[in-house]
Amino acid sequence: MKTSTIPTxxxxxxxxxxxxxxxxxxxxxxxxxxxxxGAFAYYRQLDRGLIVTNMGDYVSWGIYISNFVFFVAISLxxxxxxxxxxxxxxxxxTPLTRIAEIIAVSAIVLASLIIIVxxxxxxxxFNLFINGRIQSPIMWDVIVITTYFFISxxxxxxxxxxxxxxxxxxxxxxxKWLQKxxxxxxxxxxxxxxxxxxxxxAINMLCITIIPVAFSIHTVTSWLFATTYRPGWxxxxxxxxxxxxxxxxxxxxxxxxxxxxxxxxxLEKYITQLHFDRMGKVLVMLALLYLYFNVNEYLxxxxxxxxxxxxxxxxxxxxxxxxxxxxAIMVGMIIPIMILLFKGGRKPLPMFIxxxxxxxxxxxxxxxxxxxxxxxxxxxxxxxxxxxxHYFPSWEEWAIAIGxxxxxxxxxxxxxxxxxxxxxxETIVEQNEQxxx
Amino acid sequence: MKNKYLLLFFFLFAQLGVALxxxxxxxxxxxxxxxxxxxxxxPELSLQLGFHxxxxxxxxxxxxxKLRKDNSFQVITGAKVKVYFKEETDEGLIGEAVTDSRGxxxxxxxxxxxxxxxSSTTYPFVAVAAETRDWVxxxxxxxxxKAKILMDTTQTEEGKRAISVQVLQFDGTEWTPAPDVxxxxxxxxxxxxxxxxxxxxxxxxSAGMVIAEFGRDSLPTADKKGNLVLAVKVEDNxxxxxxxxxxxxxxxxxxxxxxxxxxGKRTLWATSDRAPLWLLFMAAFIIVAVxxxxxxxxxxxxxxxxxxxxxxxxxGQEAPVFAELRES
Numbered sequence: 001m002k003t004s005t006i007p008t009x010x011x012x013x014x015x016x017x018x019x020x021x022x023x024x025x026x027x028x029x030x031x032x033x034x035x036x037x038g039a040f041a042y043y044r045q046l047d048r049g050l051i052v053t054n055m056g057d058y059v060s061w062g063i064y065i066s067n068f069v070f071f072v073a074i075s076l077x078x079x080x081x082x083x084x085x086x087x088x089x090x091x092x093x094t095p096l097t098r099i100a101e102i103i104a105v106s107a108i109v110l111a112s113l114i115i116i117v118x119x120x121x122x123x124x125x126f127n128l129f130i131n132g133r134i135q136s137p138i139m140w141d142v143i144v145i146t147t148y149f150f151i152s153x154x155x156x157x158x159x160x161x162x163x164x165x166x167x168x169x170x171x172x173x174x175x176k177w178l179q180k181x182x183x184x185x186x187x188x189x190x191x192x193x194x195x196x197x198x199x200x201x202a203i204n205m206l207c208i209t210i211i212p213v214a215f216s217i218h219t220v221t222s223w224l225f226a227t228t229y230r231p232g233w234x235x236x237x238x239x240x241x242x243x244x245x246x247x248x249x250x251x252x253x254x255x256x257x258x259x260x261x262x263x264x265x266x267l268e269k270y271i272t273q274l275h276f277d278r279m280g281k282v283l284v285m286l287a288l289l290y291l292y293f294n295v296n297e298y299l300x301x302x303x304x305x306x307x308x309x310x311x312x313x314x315x316x317x318x319x320x321x322x323x324x325x326x327x328a329i330m331v332g333m334i335i336p337i338m339i340l341l342f343k344g345g346r347k348p349l350p351m352f353i354x355x356x357x358x359x360x361x362x363x364x365x366x367x368x369x370x371x372x373x374x375x376x377x378x379x380x381x382x383x384x385x386x387x388x389x390h391y392f393p394s395w396e397e398w399a400i401a402i403g404x405x406x407x408x409x410x411x412x413x414x415x416x417x418x419x420x421x422x423x424x425x426e427t428i429v430e431q432n433e434q435x436x437x
Numbered sequence: 438m439k440n441k442y443l444l445l446f447f448f449l450f451a452q453l454g455v456a457l458x459x460x461x462x463x464x465x466x467x468x469x470x471x472x473x474x475x476x477x478x479x480p481e482l483s484l485q486l487g488f489h490x491x492x493x494x495x496x497x498x499x500x501x502x503k504l505r506k507d508n509s510f511q512v513i514t515g516a517k518v519k520v521y522f523k524e525e526t527d528e529g530l531i532g533e534a535v536t537d538s539r540g541x542x543x544x545x546x547x548x549x550x551x552x553x554x555x556s557s558t559t560y561p562f563v564a565v566a567a568e569t570r571d572w573v574x575x576x577x578x579x580x581x582x583k584a585k586i587l588m589d590t591t592q593t594e595e596g597k598r599a600i601s602v603q604v605l606q607f608d609g610t611e612w613t614p615a616p617d618v619x620x621x622x623x624x625x626x627x628x629x630x631x632x633x634x635x636x637x638x639x640x641x642x643s644a645g646m647v648i649a650e651f652g653r654d655s656l657p658t659a660d661k662k663g664n665l666v667l668a669v670k671v672e673d674n675x676x677x678x679x680x681x682x683x684x685x686x687x688x689x690x691x692x693x694x695x696x697x698x699x700x701g702k703r704t705l706w707a708t709s710d711r712a713p714l715w716l717l718f719m720a721a722f723i724i725v726a727v728x729x730x731x732x733x734x735x736x737x738x739x740x741x742x743x744x745x746x747x748x749x750x751x752x753g754q755e756a757p758v759f760a761e762l763r764e765s
Contacts, residue, residue, distance in 0.1 A: 131709060132709065133708070133709040133712065134709065134712045134716060134717060134720050135705045135706070135707070135709075135712050135713070135716060140720075143720075143724060147724075147727055147728070147731070150731050151727075151731065154731070154734050154735075157738075158734075161741070187745070188741060188742040188743075188744070188745025188746065189741065189745060190744070190745050192744065194744055195741055195744055195745070198737055198740060198741055198744075199737075199741065201737075202734050202737045205730060205733075205734065206734065209727060209730045209731075213727060
């Protein structure tokens, strides 16, 4: 790799967190504004109740739950990039591990928050823990999300310890409060062999543990739907379908983050063309896999066209949701596959565009999984009001949903400001190892 | 030249006058349209007043309110409606009803009206909804004739079970038969009235009588004596409103329905304290296994912390990277 010739001091100075520039300030300020708008919309929802949303007796899970599924999906990338590739001894992914982990942590935090937003009476949240039924997949989701959050946090923390020592030693440019934070988090790290041995063992244990937990988190989320007997959800394929989609959107998110970080912090020496090329191959494989599950998910029921499925499927293929459905399929899968199959498409800019397409397509795909099914209940209400037959989120729902997306980006932004987004110590060690070879 | 400017001035002045006149007339026209629209926009409330008695006892009134808006009727919640008996005075005021979320309100006649009630042969009621922002003052009136239903069990000429019904009305001096009254005769089931025979409805003859043959065989009932609740119902009659009488008859078959086999047992659909054991064990095993790892890892953080406080001699050498960094 190109990093083999970079002096250690240069690596440290290149990868140290930096103060926001003008663009960074504008970016952060805009995110804060969007979050504040979301907070105001949520205040209105708290004050007036869920009546401010356009959810009703038919669509009781609207944009909030679509957003929740999206966040859970994107959070899976932590286990893919960090755990799967680390256990497989794939070293090229080292500069991407922290990006993947912070995406995972921020997404899982917002997934938990958006569930609370969806509750009409959030002050009764504790009842879920006191009176929860272990028989309910919703309870499994609560347990598994909490578990995944802690594991992701630990997986972010352990590899950060050696970098904390480096940052404590590099005082010149930092604020005092940052130094205090670094000391609080990692002043005990001396970098001794015993400490490394323990830390490596911990990271290995985490990598092994996080894979089944990550699979559980999204499988259980898919079961929230698949355990009900409704058109569009009643599928034995749903767990695998959700997992493959989650890996795809997560990898897409990492590609977008890679490109932005590389540009913003001039990290071309560390996130190279090689990383884009390899991530491109991972992304195209995942997109093909997800496309395969989509074919199974839609074509097989369409071939049989059972009566209850018929209105749901025709609504997706040619009806009310056709535009969004074909947008999600084309933009979320087919066009990125066509871009990434070619070597020229796996260069940074086309990769960035493909990544954006995957993430945007995935968001709409989650909306399509949740909403159209709810509009087709098995036992329709007689004389259901017109408003129940269609759903378009209210401005409060949009503001909260977009605010939550901004919230996730804000967590990542602050993390990048405070901690090195590419592991400094691991980069130095890998460079030394290669040099010795 | 001067004349030219004068002409131009007059021309402009005349144009201004025309424009102002047009504006005034447009404004007047707009005001007229707005007034008309305002009058159009404020419709009458659709008030339905219903009179009900059960077993010829204390009557009550049901009120429903709807408003025509955007070419459809919308239920009005919280509409305040005053209902009067006989006269629209404080004495005749039965009460002020407020419609609920279904747009419905119920009013029971107060005890102070017993004397007026007993001495009357017809009962006029008036409902008045005062004018609000959304509707103009609306009234609804009904007049009910005093009536009662007598029912009993009997047998047909073929010796089959039957129900005899007689509807009587009070003409001021005595009870006389009420002919041509449409009514339902049925058995009270969980949510509706099951007709006793083939006929959906019956009509009283000149003697105000109906004989309804009981054609239901071995109807199951939870009553150990086999009692069924028979009911006669007059609905939305112009003269008598809504009347209903019930009586019990041992014409059913006591059927013991055992509780659902899984009731009270450990199932996936039971309450949280009755979760299946296999599920509890499985969930507990997974939770304990994963959280043991998390707790162990947190313990490792504390161990790392402890090691950090010891001297280099005790914890071993620094990793080469840090040694190199320190030297540099």
